Amino acid sequence: MTRNNLIAEDGEETLRRRSWLKAWLPARSRMLNALQLRFEPVPDADQPVALPEESVLHASMRQGMGLIIAAALIAGALPFFYTWYTAARLGTAAPIAQLGQWADLGNVPGLQVLGVDKVLAETAATAAGLKPAFFPGWLAAGITALGQWINWPLRWLGIWIVYGLGVLVIAKLLGATTTLQQFYTLSSFAFLPLILTGLGFIPCVGIVANIVALLWALAVYVVAVRAATKLSTGLAVLATLLPAAMAALLSMVLAFSVASAIVSAFVR
Amino acid sequence: MLQPKSYPKMMGQALMFEAEPFITMTDDDNPWAEGLFLVVLMGVLAGAARVVGSVLMTASMPDPNALLAVVQQVLSRLGPLVAAAGFDPATAAEFLGGRWSLGARLMGYGVGWIQLFWLVLMPMLLALRWLAVGLAVHGAAHVLGGNGKFSRTLGAVALMAAPQIFLLLHVVPFVSVSGVLLWVWSMLIVYRAVQVSHDLPWRRAAVATLAASALLLILAAATGGLAGLILAVIGGAA
Numbered sequence: 001m002t003r004n005n006l007i008a009e010d011g012e013e014t015l016r017r018r019s020w021l022k023a024w025l026p027a028r029s030r031m032l033n034a035l036q037l038r039f040e041p042v043p044d045a046d047q048p049v050a051l052p053e054e055s056v057l058h059a060s061m062r063q064g065m066g067l068i069i070a071a072a073l074i075a076g077a078l079p080f081f082y083t084w085y086t087a088a089r090l091g092t093a094a095p096i097a098q099l100g101q102w103a104d105l106g107n108v109p110g111l112q113v114l115g116v117d118k119v120l121a122e123t124a125a126t127a128a129g130l131k132p133a134f135f136p137g138w139l140a141a142g143i144t145a146l147g148q149w150i151n152w153p154l155r156w157l158g159i160w161i162v163y164g165l166g167v168l169v170i171a172k173l174l175g176a177t178t179t180l181q182q183f184y185t186l187s188s189f190a191f192l193p194l195i196l197t198g199l200g201f202i203p204c205v206g207i208v209a210n211i212v213a214l215l216w217a218l219a220v221y222v223v224a225v226r227a228a229t230k231l232s233t234g235l236a237v238l239a240t241l242l243p244a245a246m247a248a249l250l251s252m253v254l255a256f257s258v259a260s261a262i263v264s265a266f267v268r
Numbered sequence: 269m270l271q272p273k274s275y276p277k278m279m280g281q282a283l284m285f286e287a288e289p290f291i292t293m294t295d296d297d298n299p300w301a302e303g304l305f306l307v308v309l310m311g312v313l314a315g316a317a318r319v320v321g322s323v324l325m326t327a328s329m330p331d332p333n334a335l336l337a338v339v340q341q342v343l344s345r346l347g348p349l350v351a352a353a354g355f356d357p358a359t360a361a362e363f364l365g366g367r368w369s370l371g372a373r374l375m376g377y378g379v380g381w382i383q384l385f386w387l388v389l390m391p392m393l394l395a396l397r398w399l400a401v402g403l404a405v406h407g408a409a410h411v412l413g414g415n416g417k418f419s420r421t422l423g424a425v426a427l428m429a430a431p432q433i434f435l436l437l438h439v440v441p442f443v444s445v446s447g448v449l450l451w452v453w454s455m456l457i458v459y460r461a462v463q464v465s466h467d468l469p470w471r472r473a474a475v476a477t478l479a480a481s482a483l484l485l486i487l488a489a490a491t492g493g494l495a496g497l498i499l500a501v502i503g504g505a506a
Contacts, residue, residue: 061284093328095442119345127338130330140328147442154434158449165452180285180456 024066026189029054031067034189034220039227042182056189057227061181064188068160069153071191075198076152082201084145090128091137094144100128156191160184166243167225174239176229186228190221275306279430282457290424290464294416299423307398307429311391314435318386322376325441332378336368376441394429400487401425401454404480405462412476414466424461428454455481 026034033039034056042057043049051057087097101124132140161184168176168183193216199209218240226236278289296302329335340361343350347357372378399422406414406421416424431453437443455477463473 062280065284092330093441096330119342123338123342123345126341127335130334130338132328133331134327143324143328143440144442147440150437150440150443154437154443154445154449157434158446161456162446162448162452165456180460184285 024063025070026056026059026063026067027054030056030059031189031192034224035192035216037219037223039186039189039223041227041230042178042186056186056224059185059189061185061188064185065157065160067188068156068191071195072153072156073149075195076149078198079201080145080149083148084142087141087145088138091131091141092128093132093140094148096128096130097141099124156194160188160191163243166246167239170242171225171229171231171236171239174229174231174235176231176239178228178230183225183228186224187221189224190217193217193220272305272309275309279427279433282427282430282460283433283453285456285460287460287464289427290461293423293427294420294465296423298419299426300419303398303402303423303426304395306426307394308391310429310432311394312387314394314432314438315387315390317436317439318376318390319383321438321441321443322373322383323379324439325376326379328441329377332368332372336365339368340365376438390435394432397484398422398426398428400484401428401458401480404483405458405476408476408479409462409466409468409473412468412472414462414468414472414476416462416466421461421465424465425458427461428457430454430457 033054038056040051040055040057043051083094083098087094090097090100131137135143164184164187167187168178168180171178171183194213196209196213196216200206202209222233222236222240225231225240226233229236229239231239278292281289293299293302326332343357343361343364350357350360369378370382373380373382376383402418402422402425405425406416406418409416409421431450434445434450437445458480459473459477462468462476463470466473466476468476
């Protein structure tokens with residue numbers, strides 16, 4: 001279909017919408033290639049190579065960001081409607097309704113030992129019964145559930161930029177040659193499989209969906225890092241996992257420090 | 269002088285680390301004034317979003333006093349546990365009651381004139397951070413062989429306000445924008461600003477940005493400690 005035909009058939013508005021979408025999202029063929037781990041290595045600037053049209057290397061960083069936002073909104077859509085529905089049924093804001101789920105804390109053995117299980121469960125139930133100050137329950141539930149939905153792309157963007165920087169620094173230390181834009185563009189494709197995490201709130205299915213999504217995303221991320229940095233597969237795996245290992249170690253040290261401070265306060 | 273209508277495009281390009289907006293800012297006839305206007309505008313918009321968000325949050329959530337009553341009830345029922353941690357349950361409940369209203373309003377929960385505080389605080393904070401980063405990064409870049417002028421550096425570094433665009437989402441209650449995300453993205457933009465405005469290779473630009481970040485983190489920690497001390501003194505006096 002030529003450009004003129006498109007205007008004649010769908011009008012100027014459709015064309016504008018399509019070009020806007022094209023600017024903010026990678027082509028479907030490129031997304032499919034990424035999901036199948038088909039990433040060509042980035043060619044050297046002094047040795048340009050003709051790449052096929054569906055190559056992920058044609059994507060831009062803006063398209064990568066658009067992809068992450070779109071994928072996160074799709075993943076968060078089901079949980080959003082579920083949260084809205086459950087909070088609206090209670091006639092309260094989503095975070096307050098979610099407090100009601102803490103009523104199950106009564107079954108946690110650790111809390112039973114401390115003797116706080118019933119208090120926390122009853123308090124959660126009381127708080128869940130509090131009504132919004134001004135808005136009707138369904139509106140308060142909707143607005144607050146919307147806020148939680150918007151947090152999905154914000155969290156994913158955080159991982160993309162912050163964790164990505166950790167990976168990029170390690171890759172550079174390992175001898176990688178890449179630019180910020182190339183790296184972030186290619187790594188954005190790793191968020192596509194994470195759409196499956198939107199099923200995470202469903203019992204049983206959710207665990208399987210989360211595991212598949214994480215492993216798939218990890219595989220795409222490693223291949224993307226390998227393509228962007230021209231490192232070997234082993235080094236790409238190392239660059240991908242090292243920031244997580246370091247963060248886990250730091251969290252353990254912090255958790256241990258906090259736990260020992262709490263224990264010493266009780267012993268005193 | 270640039271037109272504010274060109275800001276969205278420039279900030280979008282800065283978020284994608286493209287060189288064009290940095291060149292535009294450094295080539296401007298008055299880069300620092302342009303930068304100041306951009307930063308303050310972003311601050312006012314972010315502050316306004318927070319004000320609207322806090323009104324919506326207050327309307328959506330239960331009365332803050334009702335929630336305080338629930339929290340105080342928990343404290344009284346967990347009395348032995350609170351006492352075991354070294355606190356007197358009655359004093360803890362009283363302490364909480366005395367600060368609940370102010371604390372809740374500062375977090376955007378509860379209606380009051382104090383919400384408008386954000387309209388002033390946000391532009392001030394962003395402008396101060398811009399000046400501090402601009403100064404630190406310019407000094408570091410010069411030590412590392414950079415040749416840019418201070419005014420041009422300030423113009424380019426002003427684009428570090430671009431990630432604050434996510435703060436506009438605070439208009440919806442319970443949206444949480446990670447401070448780490450904003451800081452890291454801003455610093456990556458500063459890195460590109462230094463690279464372009466001082467014509468430095470990537471390694472030197474990265475070192476200049478890291479040095480400036482480290483200096484500012486130390487300053488922020490010191491300021492935070494001082495603010496905590498002042499609050500503790502005010503709290504003690506009250």
